[in-house]
Amino acid sequence: MKFRHKHLLGIEELSKEEIELILENAVGFKEIFTRTVKKVPTLRGKTVVNLFYEASTRTRTSFELAAKRLSADVINFSVSTSSVQKGESLIDTARTIESMGADFIVMRHPCPGAPHVLSQRIHASMVNAGDGTHEHPTQALLDMFTIKDKKRRFKDLKVAIVGDILHSRVARSNIWALLKLGAKITLVGPRTLVPERFGDLGVRICHNLNEGIKDADVINLLRIQLERQHKNLFPSIREYKLLYGVTEERLQVAKRDVLIMHPGPINRGVEISQEVADGKHSVINEQVTNGVAVRMAVLYLLSGAASS
Numbered sequence: 001m002k003f004r005h006k007h008l009l010g011i012e013e014l015s016k017e018e019i020e021l022i023l024e025n026a027v028g029f030k031e032i033f034t035r036t037v038k039k040v041p042t043l044r045g046k047t048v049v050n051l052f053y054e055a056s057t058r059t060r061t062s063f064e065l066a067a068k069r070l071s072a073d074v075i076n077f078s079v080s081t082s083s084v085q086k087g088e089s090l091i092d093t094a095r096t097i098e099s100m101g102a103d104f105i106v107m108r109h110p111c112p113g114a115p116h117v118l119s120q121r122i123h124a125s126m127v128n129a130g131d132g133t134h135e136h137p138t139q140a141l142l143d144m145f146t147i148k149d150k151k152r153r154f155k156d157l158k159v160a161i162v163g164d165i166l167h168s169r170v171a172r173s174n175i176w177a178l179l180k181l182g183a184k185i186t187l188v189g190p191r192t193l194v195p196e197r198f199g200d201l202g203v204r205i206c207h208n209l210n211e212g213i214k215d216a217d218v219i220n221l222l223r224i225q226l227e228r229q230h231k232n233l234f235p236s237i238r239e240y241k242l243l244y245g246v247t248e249e250r251l252q253v254a255k256r257d258v259l260i261m262h263p264g265p266i267n268r269g270v271e272i273s274q275e276v277a278d279g280k281h282s283v284i285n286e287q288v289t290n291g292v293a294v295r296m297a298v299l300y301l302l303s304g305a306a307s308s
C-alpha cells in the first residue's frame with residue numbers, strides 16, 4: 001500500500017490502513033536499534049528542521065534521533081533565541097527555514113491548526129509535533145505501536161484514558177486512532193475536564209475512576225495541564241489526586257495484565273503513584289523507545305522513499 005500524504009497533520013486524516021502501514025514500518029525500524037550501528041542511509045541528503053514553539057523533552061529529542069538514524073541532517077531551531085523574539089511571523093520563519101533547504105519541518109505550536117496553515121504555504125513536508133489542544137499524531141502512533149506490541153490486537157480492547165481530556169491533544173489523537181482500529185474507549189475524569197460532548201465521538205464517559213478503569217486492558221494516564229487552564233476547573237491538586245490518582249490499590253479493578261501508559265511528563269504522586277509509574281504494568285519507558293521507531297517510519301513514508 002502507498003502512503004499518499006505529504007504532511008502528517010493529524011490522525012483524523014489517516015485511514016485505518018495508513019495507521020497500520022506506519023506501525024508495520026516502525027517494526028522494521030525498531031529492529032535497527034539492536035544493531036551495533038543504529039543507522040540506515042534512507043534519508044541521506046535530506047534536512048529535518050525541528051521548530052518548537054513550546055517546551056518538549058521527548059518529542060523533540062525523539063524526532064532528532066529518528067532523523068539522525070535515517071542519516072538526515074538535523075537543525076534544532078530554538079524559538080527563544082531566534083528572530084521570533086523580534087516579531088518575525090510564523091510563516092516568515094518557516095519560509096526562511098525552507099529557503100535554507102529544509103525538506104521536513106517538525107513543528108510544535110500552541111495554536112491549534114498552525115501546522116495546517118503552514119502546510120498550505122510551504123513546499124516542505126510538515127509534521128505536527130503537537131498543536132495546542134488539537135492533535136499530537138506521533139504520540140498516538142507510538143501509543144498504538146506500544147499497545148499492539150503488548151496486546152497484539154485492538155478489536156474490542158478496553159482502553160481507559162484518564163485525566164485532563166479537555167486540554168489534551170494526546171487524548172484527541174488517541175481517540176481518533178483507537179476508534180479507527182476498533183478499540184472501546186472510556187474517558188475518565190471530573191466533569192469539568194471530561195465534558196459530556198466527547199461522548200458524541202462514540203466513546204463512553206465516566207466521572208468515577210473505579211467504574212472507568214474496571215476491566216480495562218489499557219489505562220492511559222494524562223497530566224493536568226495547568227498551563228492551558230484559564231480558570232479553576234477542580235478544587236485542588238490534592239483533591240484531584242484523591243479522586244483520580246491511580247494507585248496500586250485502585251488498579252485491582254482493572255484486568256490482571258493491564259498496561260499503564262502515560263505520554264509524559266508525569267506528575268508522580270498526582271495522576272499516578274510512584275509504585276504504579278515504576279511498577280510491572282508500566283510501559284512508559286517503552287513508549288519513549290517506540291517513539292523513535294515510529295517517527296523514523298513517519299519521516300520515511302512522508303519522504304516518498306517507500307514508493308520510489
Ligand code: CP
Nearest residue numbers: 056057058059263264
Ligand atoms: N509526550 C510529549 O509530547 O512529551 P514532550 O512534551 O516532552 O515532548
